[in-house]
Amino acid sequence: MFTFAKMTIVLLIGFLWCVSFCSSDQRNYRPIIGVLAQEVYSPKPNQTAYIAASYVKFLESAGARVVPVMINQTLEEYKALFHSINGVSFDRILYPGGGVSIISSGYERAAKIFYELAIEANKRGDYFPVWGTCLGFEQLTYLTSEKTALTFTNTSGVSLPLNFSNEAKKSRMFKEFPAELMKDLASDPLTENSHKWSLSLLTYNTNEELKTFYKVLSTNTDGQTEFVSTVEAYDYPIYGTQWHPEKNAFEWTKPYIPHSPSAIRTTFYVAQFFVSEARKNFHRFESEEGERKALIYNHSPVYTGNNSGFEQIYFF
Ligand SMILES: *[C@@H]1O[C@H](CO)[C@@H](O)[C@H](O)[C@H]1NC(C)=O
Ligand SMILES: *[C@@H]1O[C@H](CO)[C@@H](O)[C@H](O)[C@H]1NC(C)=O
Numbered sequence: 001m002f003t004f005a006k007m008t009i010v011l012l013i014g015f016l017w018c019v020s021f022c023s024s025d026q027r028n029y030r031p032i033i034g035v036l037a038q039e040v041y042s043p044k045p046n047q048t049a050y051i052a053a054s055y056v057k058f059l060e061s062a063g064a065r066v067v068p069v070m071i072n073q074t075l076e077e078y079k080a081l082f083h084s085i086n087g088v089s090f091d092r093i094l095y096p097g098g099g100v101s102i103i104s105s106g107y108e109r110a111a112k113i114f115y116e117l118a119i120e121a122n123k124r125g126d127y128f129p130v131w132g133t134c135l136g137f138e139q140l141t142y143l144t145s146e147k148t149a150l151t152f153t154n155t156s157g158v159s160l161p162l163n164f165s166n167e168a169k170k171s172r173m174f175k176e177f178p179a180e181l182m183k184d185l186a187s188d189p190l191t192e193n194s195h196k197w198s199l200s201l202l203t204y205n206t207n208e209e210l211k212t213f214y215k216v217l218s219t220n221t222d223g224q225t226e227f228v229s230t231v232e233a234y235d236y237p238i239y240g241t242q243w244h245p246e247k248n249a250f251e252w253t254k255p256y257i258p259h260s261p262s263a264i265r266t267t268f269y270v271a272q273f274f275v276s277e278a279r280k281n282f283h284r285f286e287s288e289e290g291e292r293k294a295l296i297y298n299h300s301p302v303y304t305g306n307n308s309g310f311e312q313i314y315f316f
């Protein structure tokens with residue numbers, strides 16, 4: 001009887017401990033992801049920076065909320081925000097007619113600060129994922145290698161199948177993708193590219209920093225130059241795609257954006273992957289009010305599909 005009672009108490013304590021610490025499977029079910037705003041090419045009053053709404057929808061579709069990361073904030077403001085959010089995304093797109101410099105803009109300053117905070121945090125065991133899309137991916141390679149080592153490619157409006165590396169199937173990013181979708185990604189043009197500059201495979205292979213930091217998951221070619229199209233860092237939850245996973249489901253203005261069922265599934269599986277990474281982080285805002293005020297829900301996207309490559313844009 002005594003042993004039974006003791007065991008019951010042990011189980012009860014274990015149960016109560018678990019209610020407090022493993023109730024959500026040690027995952028954060030309310031992840032918030034920061035998306036970096038970037039400079040508007042021709043600014044107007046109250047329209048100096050923007051975020052394409054498709055990128056916000058992409059993250060929301062997988063169960064995350066979004067906070068815009070404004071440019072030109074102080075280091076202290078960025079640090080406070082970093083400790084309030086569960087991941088950050090550099091989604092950078094060449095704005096029609098322009099695009100900001102990857103080495104001297106307010107966007108670049110913010111990206112560098114968040115990248116460095118993320119590296120430090122991860123080293124301490126504070127799991128903090130970072131995502132880069134398109135120029136955001138190029139930005140990541142620049143932040144890692146401190147070099148602009150890009151090659152001109154003919155890829156400014158084309159969808160391509162991915163040429164997966166041997167490591168792709170076992171990668172963190174792709175291992176949960178259904179086999180059928182992996183097959184389609186490898187054979188059908190499901191990944192939209194709008195970039196003029198690429199990290200060539202040759203540059204990657206001859207750059208020690210990049211080679212030891214990032215694992216190549218896929219490459220592509222414009223017929224001349226083989227370039228790196230998907231990476232994940234070996235030792236950090238840092239990911240990059242030269243292609244746009246968000247466009248398939250949410251952008252309609254360009255004829256080369258694929259919308260087949262497999263293309264749409266690609267959007268959601270990529271989003272699902274990155275948001276699941278953010279669920280491993282437990283940063284939180286100091287107050288509910290602070291959280292409410294920071295969320296992108298305080299802003300309304302504007303319809304821009306009639307004169308830009310984006311259906312909707314958030315302007316700040
Ligand atoms: C800019 O935003 C402020 C505050 O939201 C508003 O009071 C002002 O009228 C806006 N200016 C223009 C030109 O839209
Ligand atoms: C950021 O600061 C720069 C330099 O002071 C300025 O030119 C730019 O308009 C600012 N951008 C935003 C979005 O505040």
Ligand SMILES: *[C@@H]1O[C@H](CO)[C@@H](O)[C@H](O)[C@H]1NC(C)=O
Binds near residue numbers: 154157158
């Ligand atoms: C660039 O690629 C497109 C197909 O995506 C092709 O039609 C065009 O001829 C190429 N241009 C050059 C200069 O190779």
Ligand SMILES: *[C@@H]1O[C@H](CO)[C@@H](O)[C@H](O)[C@H]1NC(C)=O
Binds near residue numbers: 163201
């Ligand atoms: C796919 O990648 C491999 C390894 O880099 C390369 O040898 C091959 O030529 C590529 N295939 C295509 C179709 O680009």
Ligand SMILES: *[C@@H]1O[C@H](CO)[C@@H](O)[C@H](O)[C@H]1NC(C)=O
Binds near residue numbers: 303304307
């Ligand atoms: C696009 O639509 C917006 C909102 O309906 C309108 O204000 C703007 O003038 C339109 N632009 C063009 C180029 O048609």
